[in-house]
């Protein structure tokens with residue numbers, strides 16, 4: 572497949588990844604809001620109430636997922652910004668083009684494999 576087509580498809584892939592990340596983040600934010608409301612109704616006896624403990628654990632789980640989703644979204648937004656600036660796919664380490672196969676496998680990659688290994692990811 573000629574490279575321009577590949578790159579154009581990568582742009583579409585980034586856009587759809589961003590849509591996914593936004594809806595995942597929004598869903599988790601909503602879940603956090605709902606849970607805070609549920610928990611708020613029973614804060615009085617959190618420590619002694621088995622359900623309060625369950626809600627705390629659920630809260631931590633959702634917060635963890637939400638933070639991960641925010642981080643994914645930030646990475647994708649950076650990739651989209653590089654795309655818009657015309658810098659997408661250029662390695663930050665050595666300045667060479669990141670192989671298209673790597674970008675397909677990891678669209679938010681900022682470095683080629685050898686450079687990524689040097690900095691540990």
Ligand SMILES: [Zn+2]
Nearest residue numbers: 662665683686
């Ligand atoms: Zn490199």
